[in-house]
Amino acid sequence: MGTKFIKTICPYCGTGCGLIIKVKDGVAVATYPDREHPVSRGSLCIKGWSAHEFIHHPDRLTSPLLRKGDAFQEIPWDEAIPMAVDKLRETAAKYGGDAVGGLSSAKCTNEENYLFQKLMRMAFKTNNVDHCARLCHAPTTVAMAQTLGSGAMTNSISDLAGAECILVIGSNAAESHPIIMGEIYKAIDRGATLIVVDPRKTAVVQNAKIHLPINPGTDIPLLCGMMKHIVDENLHDEEFVKARMEGFEELNEFLQLWSVKRAAGECGIDEELIRNVAKIYAKAKESAIIYCMGITQHACGTANVLAICDLAMLCGHVGKEHSGIYPLRGQNNVQGACDMGALPNVYPGYQSVSDSAIQDKFQKAWGAELSDKPGLTVTEIIGLAGKDIRAAYIMAENPALSDPDTSHVLESLKAFDFLIVHDIFLTETARFANLVLPGSCFAEKSGTFTNTERRFQLLRKAIDPPGNAKEDFAILCLLGSALGLDFSYNHPGEVMEEIALLAPAYGGIRFDRLERKGLQWPCPDSDHPGTQYLHKDRFTRGRGLFVIPEHTPPKELPDDDYPYYLSTGRMFAHYHTGTMTRRSPFLNREVEEAYAEINPEDAIHLDVKDGEKIKITTRRGSIITTARITKRVSKGCIFTPFHFTEARANMLTNPVLDPVSKIPEFKVCAADVRKESQDD
Ligand SMILES: Nc1nc2c(c(=O)[nH]1)N[C@H]1C(S)=C(S)[C@@H](COP(=O)(O)OP(=O)(O)OC[C@H]3O[C@@H](n4cnc5c(=O)[nH]c(N)nc54)[C@H](O)[C@@H]3O)O[C@H]1N2
Ligand SMILES: Nc1nc2c(c(=O)[nH]1)N[C@H]1C(S)=C(S)[C@@H](COP(=O)(O)OP(=O)(O)OC[C@H]3O[C@@H](n4cnc5c(=O)[nH]c(N)nc54)[C@H](O)[C@@H]3O)O[C@H]1N2
Ligand code: SF4
Ligand SMILES: [Mo]
Numbered sequence: 051m052g053t054k055f056i057k058t059i060c061p062y063c064g065t066g067c068g069l070i071i072k073v074k075d076g077v078a079v080a081t082y083p084d085r086e087h088p089v090s091r092g093s094l095c096i097k098g099w100s101a102h103e104f105i106h107h108p109d110r111l112t113s114p115l116l117r118k119g120d121a122f123q124e125i126p127w128d129e130a131i132p133m134a135v136d137k138l139r140e141t142a143a144k145y146g147g148d149a150v151g152g153l154s155s156a157k158c159t160n161e162e163n164y165l166f167q168k169l170m171r172m173a174f175k176t177n178n179v180d181h182c183a184r185l186c187h188a189p190t191t192v193a194m195a196q197t198l199g200s201g202a203m204t205n206s207i208s209d210l211a212g213a214e215c216i217l218v219i220g221s222n223a224a225e226s227h228p229i230i231m232g233e234i235y236k237a238i239d240r241g242a243t244l245i246v247v248d249p250r251k252t253a254v255v256q257n258a259k260i261h262l263p264i265n266p267g268t269d270i271p272l273l274c275g276m277m278k279h280i281v282d283e284n285l286h287d288e289e290f291v292k293a294r295m296e297g298f299e300e301l302n303e304f305l306q307l308w309s310v311k312r313a314a315g316e317c318g319i320d321e322e323l324i325r326n327v328a329k330i331y332a333k334a335k336e337s338a339i340i341y342c343m344g345i346t347q348h349a350c351g352t353a354n355v356l357a358i359c360d361l362a363m364l365c366g367h368v369g370k371e372h373s374g375i376y377p378l379r380g381q382n383n384v385q386g387a388c389d390m391g392a393l394p395n396v397y398p399g400y401q402s403v404s405d406s407a408i409q410d411k412f413q414k415a416w417g418a419e420l421s422d423k424p425g426l427t428v429t430e431i432i433g434l435a436g437k438d439i440r441a442a443y444i445m446a447e448n449p450a451l452s453d454p455d456t457s458h459v460l461e462s463l464k465a466f467d468f469l470i471v472h473d474i475f476l477t478e479t480a481r482f483a484n485l486v487l488p489g490s491c492f493a494e495k496s497g498t499f500t501n502t503e504r505r506f507q508l509l510r511k512a513i514d515p516p517g518n519a520k521e522d523f524a525i526l527c528l529l530g531s532a533l534g535l536d537f538s539y540n541h542p543g544e545v546m547e548e549i550a551l552l553a554p555a556y557g558g559i560r561f562d563r564l565e566r567k568g569l570q571w572p573c574p575d576s577d578h579p580g581t582q583y584l585h586k587d588r589f590t591r592g593r594g595l596f597v598i599p600e601h602t603p604p605k606e607l608p609d610d611d612y613p614y615y616l617s618t619g620r621m622f623a624h625y626h627t628g629t630m631t632r633r634s635p636f637l638n639r640e641v642e643e644a645y646a647e648i649n650p651e652d653a654i655h656l657d658v659k660d661g662e663k664i665k666i667t668t669r670r671g672s673i674i675t676t677a678r679i680t681k682r683v684s685k686g687c688i689f690t691p692f693h694f695t696e697a698r699a700n701m702l703t704n705p706v707l708d709p710v711s712k713i714p715e716f717k718v719c720a721a722d723v724r725k726e727s728q729d730d
Contacts, residue, residue, distance in 0.1 A: 051074075051075045052074075052075070053072065053073065053074045053075075054072075054073050054512075055070050055072055056070065056071045056073060056493075056510050056511075056512035057069075057070055057084055057510060058070075058071060058492065058493065058508075058509050058510045058512065059492070059499050059501075059507050059508070059509050060090075060094065060097070060098045060101055060382065061101055061157065061382050061491065061492035061493075061630070062098065062101065062382060062625055062630075063097075063226065063380065063381070063382060063625075064227070064378065064379035064380055064381060064382060064383075064384055064385060064501055064502035065089060065090070065207070065227050065230055065501060065502060066089060066382065066499060066500075066501025066503075066505060067083070067084075067087060067089060067090035067094055067095075067098050068083065068084030068088075068089070068090050068507075069081045069082070069083070069084060069094065069098055070082045070083070070084050071102060071493055071512040071513075072102075073512050073513055076514070077106060077513070078102040078105045078106065078493050078512060078513055079102065080102055081099060081101045081102045083098070083099075086567075087567070088208075088505070088567040088568070089207050089208070089503070090229050093229055093232060094229070095228035095229060095622070096228075096622060096623060096636075096637065096640070097623075097625060097631060097637065100634045100636040100637055101492075103633065103634035103635060103636060103637070104491070104629075104630040104631070104633040104634055105491055105493055105494075105513075106516070107475075107633040109475055109476070109633065110488075110516045110517075111473065111476060111480075111486065111488035111489075111519055112488055112516050112517025112518055112519050113125070113126075113488060113517060113518045113519075114126070114127060114129075114130035114485065114486065114488060115476075115483075115485070115486040115488075116129075116130070116133070116484070116485055116486075117483065117484045122476075122486065126518075127518065127520070127528070130485060130487060131529060131532050132532060133485060134443075134470050134529060134532075135529065135532040135533055137467075137468040137470075137484070137485075138150055138173070138174070138441055138443070138468070138470075138533075141440045141441035141467060141468065142173075142174050144440075147173075147174035147175040147176040147421070148174075148176045148178060148421075148423075148425075148438070149438065149440040149441065150170070150174045150176055150439070150440070150441050150442070150443070151176075151425075151426060151431035151439040151441075151442045151443075152166060152167075152169075152170040152179045152180075152431075152442065152443045152444075152445075153179075153180060153181055153428060153431065153442070153443070153444040153445065153447045153449070154166040154167060154179055154180070154181045154387060154392035154445055155181055155182070155387065155392075155445045155446030155447055156181055156182050156183060156381035156382070156383050156384035156386075156387040157381060157383065157446045157447075158383065158387070158445065158446050158522055159383060159386070159495065159497030159498055159499060159509060159522070159523070159542065160386040160387075160389065160390050160497060160498045160499070160500060160506070160546070160549070161497045161498065161523060161542035161545040161546060161549075162445075162497060162522045162523055162526060162542075163383070163386060163387045163390035163391075163392045164390045164391070164398060164545055164548075164549055165523070165526040165527070165530065165537065165539075165545065166179065166392060166445060166526060167179045167390065167391045167397075167398075168416065168535075169526065169529060169530050169533065169535065169537075171397075171412075171416075171418075171420055171421070172416055172420070172535055173530070173533040173534075173535060175418075175419060175420060175421045176421055176425055177394045177395070177421055177423060177424055177425030178394060178425035178426045178431060178439070179391075179392055179393065179394060179425060180392065180393060180394050180425070180426070180427045180431065181384075181387050181392045181393075181428065181447065182380075182381065182384065182428065182447055182452065183384050183387060183388050183392075183393070184427050184428040184429065184711075184712060184713060185347075185429075185452060185453070185713060185714060185716070186346065186379075186380045186381070186384060187201075187377055187379060187380065187384065187388075188346070188351070188427075188708075188711035188712060188713045189345075189346045189351035189352040189354065189355045189710070189711040189713055190355050191388060191393075191711070192352050192355075192710055192711045193352050193353075193354075193355035193356045193359060193597070193711075194355065194375070194377070195591075196356070196595065196597055197356060197359035197360070197363065197594060197595050197596070198359060198363075198368070198375075198585055198589050198590060198591060198594055199585075199589050199590030199591025199592070200584055200585075200590040200591075201388070202377075202385065202584070203374075203375070203376050203377055203378075203502055203503055203504065204369075204374035204375045204376070204583060204584045204585060205338070205371070205372075205373070205374035205503070205582070205584075206503045206582050206583060207233055207503050208233065209338070209372050209373075209374065209582070209583065210230070210234060210236075210237055210338055210340075210372075210376070211233050211236035211237050211240065212237070212240070212336065212371065212372035213237050213242055213334075213336050213337065213338040213372045213373065214241075214242055214243070214334035214335050214336050214337065214372075215242060215243045215245065215330055215331055215334035215336075215338070216234055216242055216243070216244050216245070216337070216338050216339075216340060217245045217331055217337065217338070217339045217340070218234070218244065218245070218246045218247070218248075218254055218258075218339075218340045218341075219246075219247040219269060219339065219340070219341045219344065219345060219358070220247065220248065220341050220342055220343060220344020220345035220346075220354075221248075221341055221343075221344060221345075221378055222248070222250075222253070222254060222342070222344075222620065223254055223340060223342070223378065224252060224253035224254045224256075224622075225252070225253060225620060225622035226342065226378070226380075226620050226622075227342075227378050227502075228622065230340075230378060230502075231254065234254075234257070234340075235257065243260075243330055243334070244258045245258060245259065245260045245261075245262070245327050245330065245331070246258040246260070246261050247262045247264055247269065247272065247344075248261070248262075248263065248264075248344060249264060249266045249344075249615075249617070249683075249684065249687060250263075250617075250647075250682050250683055250684075250687075250689060251263070251681060251682045251683075252682065260323070260326070260327055260330075262317075262319050262323065262327065263318075263319075263684060264317040264318060264319055265316070265317055266604065266615050266617060266687070266717065266718045267348055267603055267604035267717070267718045268316050268317035268318070268601075268603075269317075269345060269354050269357065270350065270353055270354060270357050270599050270600075271308065271312070271313045271316035271317045271601055272313060272316075272317040272319060273357040273358065273360070273361050273599070274304075274305060274308035274601070275308055275309075275310045275312070275313020275317070275324045275328075276313075276324060276327065276328035276331070277328075277357075277360060277361055277364055278305045278306075278309060278310060278313070279310050279324065279325050279328040279329070280328050280329075280361075280364060280365065281302060281364070283329070285328070285332035285333060285365070286332065286364045286365055286366075287365055287367075289366075290363075290366030291363075291364065291366070294369075294588070294589065294593055294594055295363055295593060295594045295595070295596060296594070296595055296596070297595050297597065300596065300598060301360060301364075301596035301598065304598045310324050310325060316601075331361070331365065331367075332364075332365045336367065336370065336371070336372040336373040337362075337367045337373055338372065338373055338374055338375075338376060339358055339361070339362055339367075339374075339376065340376040340378060341355075341375075341376070341378070342377070342380075343380070343619060343716070343717065344619075344717060345358065346377075346711075346713055347713060347714065347715065347716040347717040348604065348708065348715050348717055348718065349602060349604065349605050349706050349708050349709075350600075350601065350602045350708065351708040351710075351711055351713045352708055352711045353599040353600055353601065353602070353710075354599070355377070356597045356598070356599040357599035358375060359375060359597075360596050360597070360599060362374070363594045364596070368585055368594070369583070369584075369585040369586050369587070369589070370586070371582070371583060374583060374584075376502075377502075378502055379502035382492075382499050382501075383499040383500060385501060385502055385504060386498065386499055386500035386506075388400075389500055389553075389555075389571070390549070394425030394426060394427060395424040395425070397412050397552070397553075398549055398553040398556075399552070399553025399554060399555050399556065401553070403420070403421070403422055403423075403424060403425075404422050404423075404424060406422065412552065415548075415551070415552055417536075418535075426438075426439070428447075428449070428453065429453060429705070429707065429714060430712075432449055432453055432459055432462045432463070435462035435463065435464075435465040435466045436462070436465030436467070437465075440466065440468070441466060441467055441468040441469070441470075442466050442468075442469050444469070444471045444472065444473075444479060444483075445472040445473075445489070445522070446472065446473055446474075447479070448473075448477045448478060448479045448626070448627040448629060449463070449479055450463060450477065450478035450479040450481075450482070450627075451477075451478050451626075451627035451628075451692065451695060451698055451700060452626060452627055452692070452700065453700060453705075453714075454700050454703040454705040454714040454715075454716060455670050455700065455701075455704070455705040456670075456671070456698050456700045456701045457670060457671055458670075458705065459700070460482070463479060463482035464482060468484050468485070469482060469483045469484050469485075470483060470484070470485045470486075470487065471483035471485075471486050471487070472486075472487040472489050472522070472525060473486070473487075473488075473629075474488070474489050474491050474519070474629075475629045475633075477627065477629055478627070478695060487525055488515070488517070488519035488520070489515075489519060489520070489521075489522045489525060490515040490519060490520065490521045490522055491515075491630075492509060493511070493512045493513055494511060494512070494514060494515040494519075494521060495509065495511055495515075495523060496508075496509060496510055496511045496523075496541070496542055497509050497523065497542040498542070498546065498559075498561075498564065500571070503570060504570045504581070505567075505569065505570045505580075506556075506559050506564055506568050506569050506570075507564060507568035508561065508564045508568065523539075523542055527539055542561075543560075543561040546559060546560065546561055547560065554572075555571045555572040555574065556571055556572075556573065557573070557574040557575050557576075557578075558574055558575045558576045558578045558580075560576065563576075568580075570582060572584075604715060604718035604719075605704060605706040605715060606669070606715075606718070606719045606720045607718075608686065608720045609720060611722065612667075612668060612669070612721050612722050613686070613720075614686055614687065614688050614720070614721045614722065614723055615686060615687045615688065615718060615719075615720070616666065616668065616687075616688045616689075616702060616703075616718070616719050616720065616721035617687065617688070617689045617717050617718060618689070618690055618691065618692050618699040618700075618702075618716050618717070619689065619692070619716075619717070620691055620692075620693070621641065621691045621693070622640075623637045623640035623641045624637060624641060624691065624693035624694075625693065626692070626693060627692075627695070628693045628694065628695065631693070632693070632694075632695075643676060643694070643696070644673075644675045644676065644690070644691075644693075644694030644696055644697035645675055645676045645677070645678045645690070645691075646664065646666060646675045646677060646678065646688050646689065646690040646723075647678050647682050647683045647688065647689040647690070648677050648678065648679055648680070648688055648723065649680070649681065649684060649685045649686070650680075650681060651685045652685055652686065652688075652723070653677065653679045656723060656724065656725055657725055658677045658679070658725045659677070659679070660677060660678065660679040661676060661677065661678075662676070662677050662725065662726075663677070663725075663726035664676070664723055664724065664725055664726055665723070665724045665725075665726045666690070666702060666721050666722070666723050667702075667721060667722045667723075667724075668702040668703075668704070668719055668720065668721045668722075669704075669720075670701060670702055670703065670704070670705075671701035671702060672701065672702075673690075673697040673698060673699070673701050673702060674697060674726050675690060675694075688723060690702075692716075702719065702721060703715075703716050704718075704719040
């Protein structure tokens with residue numbers, strides 16, 4: 051069989067770096083960076099360099115599994131597919147199509163997501179399709195659509211290097227998007243000012259000129275205080291506001307409530323410092339704002355993003371190169387899963403399910419009757435298990451670890467009449483399934499991923515799936531066909547042709563055009579070169595709109611019983627629920643076990659030494675983990691990553707939702723911490 055090198059895309063984060071997989075006798079033995087890749091240009095982070103390590107792990111699923119009591123039994127595909135179809139059909143016949151829920155996946159390709167939502171919508175006439183974007187950038191999609199008309203990153207990753215000022219707010223790019231951090235370093239080398247807003251002293255902060263360690267959940271006061279100062283001092287771009295914006299009067303009136311003094315009191319940052327960063331951001335010729343989960347994962351997540359958009363538009367820092375708003379998308383294909391309509395309210399291309407002309411278009415194209423009623427979200431589909439939702443199909447998501455308030459999630463996973471989990475490992479979620487379908491990982495399939503800068507890129511198959519596992523695309527085609535749909539696609543490229551016909555922004559995307567460096571949407575026709583930055587002469591919605599960002603503090607704040615702020619998130623070596631990275635020997639060598647960061651003063655107070663066990667308790671539950679004593683967190687604050695199944699962060703988190711986007715408040719809740727005594 052020999053050795054070959056296959057160019058493809060990293061399966062981890064939304065940066066979408068170029069990987070070359072080395073295959074020796076059918077085995078993926080190494081990954082290397084791709085020097086020709088337009089984003090990563092010969093670099094990879096530690097996860098990309100070790101992306102081959104989980105592929106051939108002995109834990110990979112190699113056969114469909116059927117639950118028999120407490121155990122699973124291997125069954126052949128010609129039993130698994132009819133069983134899945136019968137159970138879903140039975141549920142729909144008994145309770146209606148809206149009793150079926152589907153979780154699609156930001157780890158899967160555009161074509162797989164397109165087929166997933168098409169299957170749910172056609173076969174069951176339901177819009178109950180969602181995916182982990184709900185837990186991630188749902189506020190971005192809502193708020194940016196409202197203000198600018200498009201919920202996507204306005205500019206390109208390479209634009210960052212030319213910015214004069216970069217404001218990073220609620221993003222730990224050094225660990226979560228290391229290759230994008232590289233572009234920030236380039237900007238700093240060229241003299242750019244880096245300002246970081248984060249309650250923690252992250253590795254990004256180490257490179258910053260100014261760090262604003264705000265109180266958790268007080269970004270709106272800070273941003274409003276900045277905007278107030280900008281307007282008071284006439285630092286805003288009056289011409290831009292006049293020519294391209296609406297709603298300035300209303301915003302200005304609202305800002306009267308936010309004196310810099312009041313803002314400072316709420317966010318805990320010195321007034322002069324707020325004025326100073328406002329001035330730097332506003333006066334720079336080109337300023338970019340990078341934000342991520344520190345902004346979105348709050349009960350006021352949508353308002354947080356509105357405040358960011360308002361600030362950028364006020365200063366005219368959108369619609370041109372080297373500036374703009376950068377929501378760093380998380381998963382490798384979360385941009386694409388949203389674009390493909392794996393969302394309960396829109397078809398591919400963000401076309402509303404409730405718009406009758408659009409409904410008509412899709413009904414005609416697909417030849418089926420479709421529902422105009424928006425469907426349920428991730429947390430609703432899980433939360434309504436056994437009630438409104440009787441059967442669920444979960445493809446490549448692991449809510450048993452990733453959804454908030456794990457105890458409740460586990461109860462729900464038990465409550466479905468029938469649960470199908472389609473994954474590459476027997477995850478914590480799959481253990482609750484009635485039927486498990488063994489899928490393929492990134493190296494075993496073809497299709498496209500869309501990265502955070504809207505770039506469609508080709509994923510190229512390097513090896514075959516293990517045992518009887520099948521390509522995800524093939525599994526979806528088998529299920530669709532068994533449900534009586536015309537899913538006789540031979541190749542993902544044919545699906546892309548269908549997508550291009552139905553979603554105007556992707557009209558010019560074809561596999562043969564993606565070979566060299568992909569294409570950034572909007573790309574409406576086959577001659578269009580793709581779009582480096584959005585909103586150039588006009589916003590997608592016409593004029594930009596200032597929308598008032600109402601501040602609501604976090605729903606659960608420290609008190610006498612739970613005196614600490616608890617925040618959850620990520621670290622460089624592991625990824626999400628750990629199914630892939632924790633099966634990589636190299637990454638495990640970096641970080642092997644769960645931990646929580648705790649400030650040295652708190653450690654003294656609790657009589658805890660570095661490396662000792664602590665117990666963290668919230669109103670939802672407790673975990674035992676290892677203390678890491680560090681000044682990265684301020685006094686009174688605890689941080690724990692959610693990658694570790696032995697100390698599940700989501701046992702602790704508050705399931706309260708942002709009422710607009712329905713994202714959970716993963717970033718703030720109140721906790722108690724104790725030293726875990728040895729004899730407990
Ligand atoms: N290594 C690694 N990389 C990843 C992932 C991974 O699991 N591991 N996951 C990917 C995914 S899906 C995503 S969404 C991204 C997420 O990437 P990030 O958003 O960068 O990661 P987080 O650690 O969740 O949180 C970011 C920062 O928000 C700060 N923060 C918390 N509360 C607040 C607040 O109230 N205000 C402000 N301003 N900041 C706050 C935290 O201290 C933290 O430093 O990473 C992607 N990349
Ligand atoms: N406490 C807390 N919780 C959080 C967050 C937080 O910051 N704090 N962040 C939230 C965010 S931003 C996100 S994005 C979610 C992520 O939540 P999830 O998406 O549930 O987490 P993952 O571990 O990425 O799950 C992906 C699953 O897909 C499988 N898989 C990977 N590749 C493939 C493939 O190609 N095919 C198939 N069939 N399966 C595959 C993996 O084995 C894994 O089980 O977590 C959220 N949860
Ligand atoms: S930055 Fe993201 S896409 Fe790039 S190598 Fe690291 S994990 Fe992969
Ligand atoms: Mo995410």
